[in-house]
Amino acid sequence: MKNKSLISINDYSKEDYLKILDLAAKFEANPVQKILDGKVVATLFFEPSTRTRLSFESAISKLGGKIIGFTDAASSSVKKGESLKDTIMTVANYSDLIVMRHPVEGSARYASEVSKVPVVNAGDGANQHPTQTLLDLYSILKTQGTLENLNIFMVGDLKYGRTVHSLLIAMSHFNPTFNFISPEFLKIPDEYKLFLNEKGIKYYEHSDFTEYIDEADIVYMTRVQKERFSDPIEYEKVKNVYILRNNMLENTKDNLRILHPLPRVTEINEDVDSNPKAYYFQQAENGVYARQAIIASILGLDI
Amino acid sequence: MTKETKELRVSAIKNGTAIDHIPADSLFNVINILGLDKIDNTITFGTNLDSQTQGKKAIIKISERYFEDAEINKISLVAPNAKLNIIKDYEVVDKKVIEIPDTFDKIVKCVNPKCVTNVEAVSTKFTVVDKNELKLKCYYCEKITSKGNIEVV
Numbered sequence: 001m002k003n004k005s006l007i008s009i010n011d012y013s014k015e016d017y018l019k020i021l022d023l024a025a026k027f028e029a030n031p032v033q034k035i036l037d038g039k040v041v042a043t044l045f046f047e048p049s050t051r052t053r054l055s056f057e058s059a060i061s062k063l064g065g066k067i068i069g070f071t072d073a074a075s076s077s078v079k080k081g082e083s084l085k086d087t088i089m090t091v092a093n094y095s096d097l098i099v100m101r102h103p104v105e106g107s108a109r110y111a112s113e114v115s116k117v118p119v120v121n122a123g124d125g126a127n128q129h130p131t132q133t134l135l136d137l138y139s140i141l142k143t144q145g146t147l148e149n150l151n152i153f154m155v156g157d158l159k160y161g162r163t164v165h166s167l168l169i170a171m172s173h174f175n176p177t178f179n180f181i182s183p184e185f186l187k188i189p190d191e192y193k194l195f196l197n198e199k200g201i202k203y204y205e206h207s208d209f210t211e212y213i214d215e216a217d218i219v220y221m222t223r224v225q226k227e228r229f230s231d232p233i234e235y236e237k238v239k240n241v242y243i244l245r246n247n248m249l250e251n252t253k254d255n256l257r258i259l260h261p262l263p264r265v266t267e268i269n270e271d272v273d274s275n276p277k278a279y280y281f282q283q284a285e286n287g288v289y290a291r292q293a294i295i296a297s298i299l300g301l302d303i
Numbered sequence: 304m305t306k307e308t309k310e311l312r313v314s315a316i317k318n319g320t321a322i323d324h325i326p327a328d329s330l331f332n333v334i335n336i337l338g339l340d341k342i343d344n345t346i347t348f349g350t351n352l353d354s355q356t357q358g359k360k361a362i363i364k365i366s367e368r369y370f371e372d373a374e375i376n377k378i379s380l381v382a383p384n385a386k387l388n389i390i391k392d393y394e395v396v397d398k399k400v401i402e403i404p405d406t407f408d409k410i411v412k413c414v415n416p417k418c419v420t421n422v423e424a425v426s427t428k429f430t431v432v433d434k435n436e437l438k439l440k441c442y443y444c445e446k447i448t449s450k451g452n453i454e455v456v
Contacts, residue, residue, distance in 0.1 A: 008445065084423050106419035106443025125417050127444050191447070 002300035005112035005119040008128045009166040014173040017137060023293035024138045024286070026303055027062075031289065035301045036065030042095035043069035044087070045122075046078060046102040051262060052122050052132075055284070056099050059291035068094060085114050092116045097299060118298050126162055132261055133166040135290035139283045140171075140218055143257040147174040151215050155181040156222035156242050156267060158188040163261045164222060168192055178203040179212060183238045186228065208241050214251045219244065221260040221267055221280075239266070246271040259283050313349040319366040321388040321395075322378075327351050327359035329381040332455050334363070336377050336410055337370070344368050357384065376404040380411065380437075380453055403434045411439060414452040418444035427456070 001016060012020075027033070041060045045053050048071060060067050068091075070076040078087060084107060091098060092115045100108055101122040108121035108128070123129040141147050152171060154164050158180050168178065168188075178196065180188045180203060187205065196203050206212070213219065224242050229235035243266060244258065257279040260268060264280065272278050296303060313321075325333050330350045334340055345366040354360035369389065378385060379401045389397035407429045413420045420427045420443055429439035429448065437450040 010445070084419070103417075104419045104422050105415060105417045105446070106425075106441065107423075109443045110419045110423065110425050125444075127446075 001297045003118055004298060005108075005115075005121075006130050006294060006298065007109045007112055007119065007121045007124075009130045009133045009170050012130070017134065017170060017173070020134055020290070020293045020297055021138050021141055023296060023303070024134075024289040025142075027292040027296075028286075028289040030303075031062050031292070033062070033303055034064030035296060035303060036060060036063035036299070039065045039096045039299065040094060041065050041067055041295070042091045042098045043067055043122075044076075044091060044098060044100045044102075045069065045071050046073045046076070046100070046107075048072045049101050049123060051284070052101060052129075055287045056122060056131075056291055059288045059295060062288070063292055063295065065295075069099075084111065088115050088119075097295065120294060120298065123162075126160060128166060129162055130166065131287070131291055131294055132163050133170050134294060135283065135287040136163070136167050136220075136259065136261070137170055138290045139257075139259055139279065139286045142286065143279060144217055144255060147171070149175050150217040151177045151179070153179045153181060153213060153216045153219045154188075154222070155209075155219060155244070156224045157186045157228060158182040158222070159186040160225075160228065161222045164188070164220065165192060167220065169195070172196070172199050172201055176201060179206065179210075179216070180204070181206045181209060181242070183207065183224070183234075183241070186224065209244075209248060213248065214253070216252060216256055219256065219258050221258060221264075223263070223265055223267055243267055243269055244272055245269040246275055249275055249277055252277065313347050313362045313364055315393060316345075316347070316364045316366045316390055317393055318391050319344070319364060319368050320370060321362065321364045321390060322375075322382075323360070323362050323386050323388065324354065324357065325361040325363065325378075325382040325385050326357060327361045330361035330363070332381040333361075333378050333385075336381070336455060337374070339363070339365065342368070372399075372402070373404065375399070376402050377407065377410055379403045380407070380455065403431060403437065405431055407431070407439060410455055411448060412454040412456045413441045413444060413446065414448040414454075415441065415444050415446040418446065420444075 057067050088111045097118055099120045099122050103125050105125035105127040108124040112119040158164050226235050256277050260280040327350050348363040350361035351359045385401045387399040388395045409426045413427050419425050428442035432438050432440045439448045
């Protein structure tokens with residue numbers, strides 16, 4: 001993986017995932033390791049994403065690296081009309097690695113072609129957000145002790161949610177069973193169902209929470225965004241259907257953990273937070289270790 | 304007999320390539336894809352000719368020009384049933400059919416308006432993921448452009 005940009009979850013093999021997860025566990029055991037001493041990492045956020053940026057900057061800081069960059073396009077030369085290519089080619093002269101968030105789909109792949117230093121995609125529009133997927137995998141592995149043969153429930157916006165799509169593809173290496181819970185018009189797209197059919201992976205679709213949730217090992221919650229609805233009445237009708245409440249977890253398995261890529265709005269009731277099965281804040285913490293592992297792997301740094 | 308008559312509607316060439324069985328409405332796309340508007344060779348073409356198999360068809364004859372497979376296969380996007388006659392000294396010395404290649408570079412527009420190829424000055428690149436249904440996966444945004452949406456740039 002040395003010097004190889006991380007743009008899409010499809011770029012990495014099962015073995016690559018496992019190597020990163022293994023390394024993430026080492027960073028969790030010993031998070032402060034100054035292996036980036038003297039290195040500069042550019043964090044270029046062409047659109048704001050506070051959580052992802054802070055997680056990356058925390059990871060880089062714990063590794064002893066220096067951070068340069070901007071937090072939204074308004075504070076960069078993009079505002080003056082500079083092309084993406086020019087921005088990337090310039091910044092590549094100042095840094096050893098570029099972490100980039102951009103609203104345009106495919107922009108990270110393009111940046112990796114013009115950059116002389118590796119690029120990590122921190123989200124390119126609705127396309128890919130591979131570091132989120134790796135931290136999700138790490139969270140699943142850590143809480144379940146394995147990635148194999150798990151029953152995974154995905155809830156909410158399964159049509160536009162890129163985290164759901166990438167996690168589905170990554171987990172497909174580990175013989176999962178999927179249960180999809182979503183409103184009719186936010187159902188998982190056909191291309192992903194075809195993919196699961198081809199791989200022989202079992203999946204079930206539901207329009208609301210079901211008693212089958214008692215069989216879940218992982219419940220992956222996502223936000224149903226109001227702006228996806230053309231009809232506000234439709235939103236009002238469905239918005240309360242996809243809320244997870246503490247009393248729904250009564251008969252669930254002991255190993256069940258609730259994940260959410262955050263930010264959460266109302267889809268997980270706050271009464272779930274104190275339940276030991278709630279895992280979304282630890283999941284965010286795992287993001288720092290996963291990103292440390294990704295940066296170290298790409299820069300070929302041993303620990 | 305009819306075939307010969309049709310061939311002669313576009314006058315014969317001594318040496319070069321004749322591309323037959325182009326759907327009439329794809330003629331200018333084929334010219335565009337092969338860059339025939341930018342070369343000096345003598346080119347003759349006929350369009351809206353009756354075809355026994357596909358309604359109205361077009362024929363292009365290009366003198367003193369032969370095509371590599373990789374180049375000619377690009378027209379599979381708009382003329383999948385086209386046939387090539389390689390002509391030397393007024394004789395057809397070889398025939399070729401068009402095959403769908405594994406990749407398309409530069410010639411197809413990505414269907415996704417949010418794709419970087421539609422925002423920045425980036426040439427498109429596609430991998431063919433389904434040759435029967437003609438589905439192209441964008442190298443950049445990873446979205447599928449399929450048969451009904453294919454637009455030549």
